[in-house]
Each structure stands twice: as structure tokens, then as C-alpha cells.
Amino acid sequence: MASLNDVARLAGVSKSTVSRVINQEYGVKPATIEKVNRAIEQCGYVVNQIAKDLKSNKTNLIGVIVPRVSSNAMSASVDGLSHVFDKKGKHVLLANTRQDDQRICYYLDLFNQKRVEGILLFASTLNPDLVHAIKRSSAPVVVIGQDGSPYNIPSVIHDDYRVGFCAGEQLINAGCRQMGFLGVQAEDIAVDQQRYQGFESALTTLTQTVPLFHYQGQFSIQSGYVAMTAMLEQYPDLDGVFCATDRIAIGAIQALQAQGITPGHAVKLMGVGDDELAQVVSPSLSTFNYAFDAAGESGAKMLLELLETGQSHVSKLVMGFNYISRATCP
Incomplete structure (x- = not known):
């Protein structure tokens, strides 16, 4: 496997210059950046993302916890939030609790251990234990599906x-x-x-x-x-x-x-x-x-706002709905 030294040698630059290019730091000439990137491609060098994240103190990881993955609601919601996070360069880690409330707390702890930047929780309940787990999370949490506003937890809900x-x-x-x-x-x-x-x-x-x-x-x-x-x-x-x-x-x-x-x-x-x-x-x-896709998008935007400003301008967002008349109730 190619090393940083291999890239530096092939590009004809110092190891520190290669590191600055990889971390997208200022002060490197465009021609040098092009030369280093070409050397990276030729060597097949793979960036150590963990080391890069530790240096920048950012992981670009977002944890998403869902109660099930088999429903249309969940698939549409995840599709909506993924679209928002993709545009911001964030990567989604998806956890399925299979409607086991105890696993919600487990995944909240696990995502914090993985140093995710934020968490979207699709909740089917908000009991005292879960509220406590959300409150102690180092990463900010936005709840979708249940009203967390009485506990000062930002939420996206349906009417x-x-x-x-x-x-x-x-x-x-x-x-x-x-x-x-x-x-x-x-x-x-x-x-x-x-x-x-x-x-x-x-x-x-x-x-x-x-x-x-x-x-x-x-x-x-x-x-x-x-x-x-x-x-x-x-x-x-x-x-x-x-x-x-x-x-x-x-x-x-x-x-x-x-x-x-x-x-x-x-x-x-x-x-x-x-x-x-x-x-x-x-x-x-x-x-x-x-x-549901719009609910996922709204939750993602609310979480991004928390990450960027430290607060959300709304504590609760209520989504709308439309009645669709078909044969079972014409």
C-alpha cells in the first residue's frame, strides 16, 4: 500500500506539502496541487480518513436511527434527508432498532463513540429514559415523528x-x-x-x-x-x-x-x-x-442549522398533509 512518502517522492515535493494538499489547506500553488493529486492517483494512495478527521475535529458523519426499514415512510424519509446531507458533504450512518426502544439508547451511545457530528432520531415513543439519553448525547439530536419540544428537543412532527x-x-x-x-x-x-x-x-x-x-x-x-x-x-x-x-x-x-x-x-x-x-x-x-421525504429533508436542515449556529430558529416544525379519496371511501 502506498504511503505519504511515496506520494511526496513521486510528486517531487515534501511530505508536509502532500499533507497540506490532502487537508485542503491554504497556501499551496494550483500547479503543486495538481501534481500531488496526480501522484496520489498514480500511487493508488488512500487517505487515512480517521487521522484526517482527528486533525480537523470533523468527521462529516451523521447518525440516523429508524424503528424499521421496511416501511414506505422510512425509505422516503431517509431518501429525503440523504439528499440534503449529500449536498453538504455529510455521510449517513443508518441504525435500525427493529422497534426495540432499548436499542435506541444503545445506538445513541454508539454514534457518540463514533464521533458523529449530529443524530436524527425517528422516534415511535419519547419515554423518560429516552429523553435522558438524548439530553446526555454529546452530538445534537433532532427527533422526527414525536414532539420533543416540551423537553427542549428540536422536532419535526406530522399533524x-x-x-x-x-x-x-x-x-x-x-x-x-x-x-x-x-x-x-x-x-x-x-x-x-x-x-x-x-x-x-x-x-x-x-x-x-x-x-x-x-x-x-x-x-x-x-x-x-x-x-x-x-x-x-x-x-x-x-x-x-x-x-x-x-x-x-x-x-x-x-x-x-x-x-x-x-x-x-x-x-x-x-x-x-x-x-x-x-x-x-x-x-x-x-x-x-x-x-415523508419532505419531513426527512426538514429534519436534516434543522440538524445542519444546529451544527452551524449552535441553535435552531424553530423548536418544532409541523408538516402538512393531503387527503386522497379512492375507492374505499369515495
Whole structure:
């Protein structure tokens, strides 16, 4: 493997000059820079990035922690944030907790050991232990998906309460009167609690009723199928269902069809997220489009602002959404 001395000898310059070119320091003539870079290429010299980072006190590394990598929301969000960081010369290290909250704290510590400059955390909960772990992080942390502003943690969130209210409003306008909610784990304040609270508020305000049920399951098609099957048996007059995610809704569609019920007719149904499967499932799924890529971009920009100025001009950014009417709730 070629060394710094090999490059210096081939370029006909000192070792310190080669080092200055590699570290992009001032005071080196353009002709010398060209000569050194040509020698680096000819030698096949590979820069010791660790040593370079130690000297500059910058790693250009950003840690990103996600609860799962299999969802459309996560892939779109990571695509959005990667675009922002790429333009700034930052490199993303991705950690998947597989929805294990204990691993969030583990990865926060690990990323700090790796000397990342900042961390983006896609959170499904914000319990006291996690808040404490974020607070003790040497690298600044921006949370996406849960509201950390009460703890002075910069956050990018979706308007989950208002989405729940709009879902209830749409189902009511479609003629539904016996409605329920298929959610996720209670610890997920945004996806389960806030979406349900908005949904419940719509029913209470507009029809003076309450939802028939608040079923708490998992982020999966299978969970939606199991939940819908159970709720149909318990509430045979059910005519409207709001699902916390599109994948839960797709499972619910399959359960309705297994019972000989056509979604969108006897039972109206909608999800959240505008997953790519929402368009191809039959019948197509009415849903709310969250600009997940824009959320990732916004989180990345907020973190970059923290790195550059030491503070963010906003503590909480609330993303918008659009309702997409399809066959399950025309």
C-alpha cells in the first residue's frame, strides 16, 4: 500500500506539502496541487480518513436511527434527508432498532463513540429514559415523528391530531355512523394516541357519538387483518374504520373481503401515509398523504442549522398533509 512518502517522492515535493494538499489547506500553488493529486492517483494512495478527521475535529458523519426499514415512510424519509446531507458533504450512518426502544439508547451511545457530528432520531415513543439519553448525547439530536419540544428537543412532527379529525369528518360525510379505530401500540403518542384523539373529537363534535373501539395492534398488514376480523365479529353493524397506517388498512381490506364484504360499500375505510400499496390494492385505499421525504429533508436542515449556529430558529416544525379519496371511501 502506498504511503505519504511515496506520494511526496513521486510528486517531487515534501511530505508536509502532500499533507497540506490532502487537508485542503491554504497556501499551496494550483500547479503543486495538481501534481500531488496526480501522484496520489498514480500511487493508488488512500487517505487515512480517521487521522484526517482527528486533525480537523470533523468527521462529516451523521447518525440516523429508524424503528424499521421496511416501511414506505422510512425509505422516503431517509431518501429525503440523504439528499440534503449529500449536498453538504455529510455521510449517513443508518441504525435500525427493529422497534426495540432499548436499542435506541444503545445506538445513541454508539454514534457518540463514533464521533458523529449530529443524530436524527425517528422516534415511535419519547419515554423518560429516552429523553435522558438524548439530553446526555454529546452530538445534537433532532427527533422526527414525536414532539420533543416540551423537553427542549428540536422536532419535526406530522399533524396527527388533525389527520384523525379529518378522517372522522370524511367517514361521517360518507354516511358512516358506526365507526372504530385500528391503531398501534399505546406508547406511540403520535400514531396511536393523537390520531385516535383527533378521530374521537370529530365523532363527538359532529355526531355526538364516540368510536365503537380503539384497537391497539402492530405496524403490519397481518395486524390489520387480525384486528378487522375480531372487530367485525364484535360489531356486526360497523360501517366505517379509520386505520392508523396504510398497511393496517390493507390488512383490514383483506379481512373484509374474506367475510364477503366489499370495502367502500357496506364498510368505508381509510388509512394514513399514502403507501405505494394503497394505489394498487383492490379496491384502492383512501388515505392521507404525508410528505415523508419532505419531513426527512426538514429534519436534516434543522440538524445542519444546529451544527452551524449552535441553535435552531424553530423548536418544532409541523408538516402538512393531503387527503386522497379512492375507492374505499369515495
